[in-house]
Amino acid sequence: xxxxxxxxxxxxxxVGIFTMPFWLNFGSEEYRYPEVALxxxxxxxxxxxxxxxxxxxxxxxxxxxxxxxxxIEWRDQAxxxxxxxxxxxxxxxxxxxxxxxxxxxxxxxxAFCDKCHDTNSVNPYCWDCHVIPQGxxxxxx
Amino acid sequence: MLExxxxxTPKFYLWLSFLLCIIGYAFIVYVFQLCYGLKITxxxxxxxxxxxxxxxxxxxxVAAGAVMLVLPAYFHHYKPFKRVIIFxxxxxxxxxxxxxxxxxxxxxxxxRVLNMFLHPTPNSVMFWDATVLLGYLFLNAIIGWxxxxxxxxxxxxxxxxxxxxxxxxxxxxxxxxxxxxLYAGLPGRHYWLTAVMAARFLASAFCSGPxxxxxxxxxxxxxxxxxxxxxxxxxxxLIITYAMGINVFLYCLELFTAFYSGIPGHxxxxxxxxxxxxxxxxxxxxxxxxxxVFAFASLILLITPRxxxxxxxxxxxxxxxxIATWIDKSLGLLIGGFTPTPYETIxxxxxxxxxxxxxxxxxxxxxxxVSVLWKIALDVKKEAGEEFELSE
Amino acid sequence: MNSSRRYxxxxxxxxxxxxxxxxxxxxxxGSAPAPAGRGSYEASEKxxxxxxxxxVIDTRKLNTVERMRKVIDACHKYHNVPDIPGTQExxxxxxxxxxxxxxxxxxxxxxxxxxxxxxFMLCNHCENPSCVRVCPVKATYKTEQGLVAIxxxxxxxxxxxxxxxxxxxxxxxFQDPRPFIKDLNPAYPTRMRxxxxxxxxxxxxxxxxxxxxxxxxxxxxxxxxxxxxPDSVVSKALAENYSIRRKPSLGTDPGVYYII
Numbered sequence: 001x002x003x004x005x006x007x008x009x010x011x012x013x014x015v016g017i018f019t020m021p022f023w024l025n026f027g028s029e030e031y032r033y034p035e036v037a038l039x040x041x042x043x044x045x046x047x048x049x050x051x052x053x054x055x056x057x058x059x060x061x062x063x064x065x066x067x068x069x070x071x072i073e074w075r076d077q078a079x080x081x082x083x084x085x086x087x088x089x090x091x092x093x094x095x096x097x098x099x100x101x102x103x104x105x106x107x108x109x110x111a112f113c114d115k116c117h118d119t120n121s122v123n124p125y126c127w128d129c130h131v132i133p134q135g136x137x138x139x140x141x
Numbered sequence: 142m143l144e145x146x147x148x149x150t151p152k153f154y155l156w157l158s159f160l161l162c163i164i165g166y167a168f169i170v171y172v173f174q175l176c177y178g179l180k181i182t183x184x185x186x187x188x189x190x191x192x193x194x195x196x197x198x199x200x201x202x203v204a205a206g207a208v209m210l211v212l213p214a215y216f217h218h219y220k221p222f223k224r225v226i227i228f229x230x231x232x233x234x235x236x237x238x239x240x241x242x243x244x245x246x247x248x249x250x251x252x253r254v255l256n257m258f259l260h261p262t263p264n265s266v267m268f269w270d271a272t273v274l275l276g277y278l279f280l281n282a283i284i285g286w287x288x289x290x291x292x293x294x295x296x297x298x299x300x301x302x303x304x305x306x307x308x309x310x311x312x313x314x315x316x317x318x319x320x321x322x323l324y325a326g327l328p329g330r331h332y333w334l335t336a337v338m339a340a341r342f343l344a345s346a347f348c349s350g351p352x353x354x355x356x357x358x359x360x361x362x363x364x365x366x367x368x369x370x371x372x373x374x375x376x377x378x379l380i381i382t383y384a385m386g387i388n389v390f391l392y393c394l395e396l397f398t399a400f401y402s403g404i405p406g407h408x409x410x411x412x413x414x415x416x417x418x419x420x421x422x423x424x425x426x427x428x429x430x431x432x433x434v435f436a437f438a439s440l441i442l443l444i445t446p447r448x449x450x451x452x453x454x455x456x457x458x459x460x461x462x463x464i465a466t467w468i469d470k471s472l473g474l475l476i477g478g479f480t481p482t483p484y485e486t487i488x489x490x491x492x493x494x495x496x497x498x499x500x501x502x503x504x505x506x507x508x509x510x511v512s513v514l515w516k517i518a519l520d521v522k523k524e525a526g527e528e529f530e531l532s533e
Numbered sequence: 534m535n536s537s538r539r540y541x542x543x544x545x546x547x548x549x550x551x552x553x554x555x556x557x558x559x560x561x562x563g564s565a566p567a568p569a570g571r572g573s574y575e576a577s578e579k580x581x582x583x584x585x586x587x588x589v590i591d592t593r594k595l596n597t598v599e600r601m602r603k604v605i606d607a608c609h610k611y612h613n614v615p616d617i618p619g620t621q622e623x624x625x626x627x628x629x630x631x632x633x634x635x636x637x638x639x640x641x642x643x644x645x646x647x648x649x650x651x652x653f654m655l656c657n658h659c660e661n662p663s664c665v666r667v668c669p670v671k672a673t674y675k676t677e678q679g680l681v682a683i684x685x686x687x688x689x690x691x692x693x694x695x696x697x698x699x700x701x702x703x704x705x706x707f708q709d710p711r712p713f714i715k716d717l718n719p720a721y722p723t724r725m726r727x728x729x730x731x732x733x734x735x736x737x738x739x740x741x742x743x744x745x746x747x748x749x750x751x752x753x754x755x756x757x758x759x760x761x762x763p764d765s766v767v768s769k770a771l772a773e774n775y776s777i778r779r780k781p782s783l784g785t786d787p788g789v790y791y792i793i
C-alpha cells in the first residue's frame with residue numbers, strides 16, 4: 001500500500017471522530033429516566049369523566065416506549081381511514097386526538113413531554129400545529 | 142481526475158472564489174427563508190409559483206439541450222461533435238443540479254422532500270419529474286465521466302456506455318416532456334392547458350440549450366484557445382436556427398387558437414402578458430415585447446447564412462435568442478398561467494430582492510459545477526494531446 | 534495492484550449502491566403502519582355518514598357582507614385560521630361578487646339582486662379533484678365519503694395543488710400563522726409555516742355527529758348532506774330549486790351548489 005503514512009493516520013482520525021459520541025460519554029453517568037410530572041384528579045375527556053391519576057390508555061411502560069408510533073398510527077387511522085376511535089387493549093374507547101385526549105390529562109408539556117424529549121435530544125414538531133393546553137394538574141412522581 | 146481542480150491558474154481560483162462569495166451570500170438569505178418562510182418572496186396566495194419554478198422550468202430545457210450534440214454524434218455518426226460532447230454533458234449536469242435546487246428552495250417544507258420517494262405517487266407529474274431529473278443527472282455523470290476517463294487513457298470507451306448514451310437521448314426528450322406535463326394538465330390554467338406545451342418546451346430547449354453551450358464554447362476559446370471548430374459551430378447553429386423557428390411557430394399556433402376561437406379564458410392571459418389589463422400596465426408587458434423583438438431579431442440573423450456564418454454576429458444572435466426564450470419560458474410562462482386569477486382578477490407578481498438573491502446563488506453554484514467540470518475536461522484533452530487550435 | 538484497486542472500487546461502488554437501495558426499501562417499509570397497535574380502531578358510533586357529502590348555499594337567504602362575515606368568523610375562529618393582511622393571506626371561507634365567483638357566466642345583464650349579492654367561496658370538495666391528482670406525496674387525498682382532505686404532517690409545500698385548483702380554494706402558509714391568530718381555539722390545531730391548507734368540510738365534526746361550523750352559523754341558509762341519498766336535505770333542495778356550480782365545464786364535479 002503506498003502513501004501508508006498518510007492513509008493510515010487519516011483513517012484513524014476519521015474513525016476517532018466518527019465514534020466521538022461514544023468516547024465522550026464513556027464513563028459518564030448511567031442514563032436515568034427523567035422525573036416526569038404525572039396527571040391527577042378527575043378530567044372530562046370527550047364527554048366522559050376519567051380518573052387521570054389511575055392509568056394511561058395503555059400500560060405506562062408500553063406508552064413510554066411506543067407513544068410516538070401510537071400517535072403516528074392514530075394520525076393515519078384518523079386522517080386516511082376515517083377511524084377516530086381507539087379501542088385500547090383493556091376495551092376502553094378513546095378519541096384519537098393528541099390535543100384533546102392525551103393532553104387533556106398530560107396538560108403540562110414542560111413538566112411531562114419536554115422532560116424526556118430534552119434529555120434525549122429529540123425535537124418532535126407536534127406543537128408547531130397542536131395547541132398546548134393552558135392548565136396544570138400535575139405532580140411529580 | 143478530480144485532482145486536476147487543484148492545479149489551476151490564479152484567474153481560475155479568483156473566479157471560483159467570486160462564485161463562492163455569491164453562493165455564501167445566497168445561502169445566508171436562504172437560511173432566512175427557511176426560518177421565516179416564503180413570505181420573503183414576492184409570491185402570494187393567487188400567484189403561488191414564480192421566479193424559482195420559472196428558473197427550474199427553463200433550466201430543464203438547458204439540460205435537455207445537450208442532446209442536440211449527442212443525437213447527431215451517435216445516431217448519425219457525425220464525428221466532429223464527439224469532440225465537444227463532454228462539454229454538453231457537463232453543462233447538463235450543472236443545469237440539472239440547478240433545477241433540483243430551484244425545486245427545493247421553492248418548497249415550504251424542504252426537509253420533507255424525501256416524502257416524494259417514501260410515498261411514491263405515479264399519478265403526480267411532479268413525482269415523475271423528480272424521478273427523470275435524477276435519472277438524467279446520473280446518466281450524464283456516468284457517461285461524461287467514463288468517456289472522459291477513456292479519453293485520458295487513450296482507449297475506446299467501454300461498450301456498455303453506448304447503450305447508456307442511446308438511453309440518455311430518449312431520456313433527454315422525456316425530462317422536458319414531463320416538465321411540459323407539469324403545466325399542460327391543469328384544468329382552469331388556460332395559458333398552460335395546451336397540447337403543444339411539451340412540444341414548445343422541447344423546441345425551446347433545443348435552441349436555448351445549444352445556444353448557451355455555443356456561447357460558453359466561444360468564451361472558452363477566448364480564455365483557453367480551445368477551438369470547437371467550424372465543423373461544430375456551423376451545424377449546431379443550423380440546429381439552433383431550426384429549433385428556434387419551430388419554437389416561434391408553435392407560439393404563434395397558441396395565438397391563433399386563443400384569438401380565432403375567441404374564448405376569453407384562452408385569450409385573457411396573452412392579452413395581459415402583452416397589453417396589461419384595462420389600462421393597467423404590468424412590468425411583464427415590456428418584458429414580453431423584449432422577447433418578441435429579440436426572438437425575431439435573432440431569427441433574422443440566424444436564418445440569413447451570411448450572418449449565421451459570421452463569428453462576430455453569431456454570438457449576438459445567440460444572446461438575443463437566449464434572452465427571448467428565457468423570458469418566454471420562465472417568468473412569462475408562470476405569470477401567464479396565474480394571471481388572471483381563478484376569480485378573473487388581476488394581480489401583479491414581482492420577484493422580491495431576496496428571491497432573486499437565492500436564485501443568483503443557485504446560478505453561481507451551477508456555474509461553479511460547470512467551471513470545475515469543464516476545467517477537468519480541458520485538462521484531460523490537453524494531456525491527451527488534442528489539438529486546441531484548429532487550422533481550417 | 535492497479536487492477537485490484539479498480540476491482541475493489543467497483544465492488545465498493547456496487548455495494549454502496551445496493552446499500553442505498555436497501556435503505557430506500559427499508560424507508561418505504563417504514564411508511565407502513567407502525568408495529569405499535571395494541572388496540573384497534575373504529576369509526577365513532579355518532580359519526581354522520583354519506584356516500585358523498587355536498588353543500589347547498591341558498592344565496593337568496595345569505596348574501597350580505599354583515600351576515601356572511603358572521604359565518605366566516607365562526608369558521609375561521611373554530612379552525613384557527615390566521616388573519617394575515619395582504620396578498621399572502623390564508624382563508625377557508627370568504628365572500629366575493631357574482632362575477633368573481635362565477636367568472637365564466639358572463640351575462641351582460643343580471644338582476645340587481647344578484648349583481649349586489651355576495652357569494653361564498655370555499656373548497657368545492659370535487660368528485661374529480663385536480664389538486665389530489667397532482668400532489669406528489671399523497672398529502673392531499675379524497676376520502677371515501679367524498680371529502681378532499683390534507684395531511685399537514687406530510688405536505689412538502691410544493692404548491693402544485695394550488696396551481697391545479699381552478700377555484701383558488703387553497704392557501705399557503707408563507708409564514709408561521711400563530712402570531713396572526715387572535716384567540717386560539719384550544720380544541721383545534723393550527724397549521725405550521727410552509728404547508729397548504731383549506732376548508733375541510735369539518736371532517737372531525739362530522740365524525741362526532743356535528744354539522745360543519747358554517748352550516749350551524751348560517752341559520753338554515755347553508756344545507757349540508759349526502760348527495761347520493763335522494764331524501765337528504767341537499768338532494769331535496771336541489772330537486773326543488775335551480776342551482777349552479779362554479780366552473781362545471783372543467784369536469785371536476787364540484788360539491789358546492791348555489792341556489793340563485
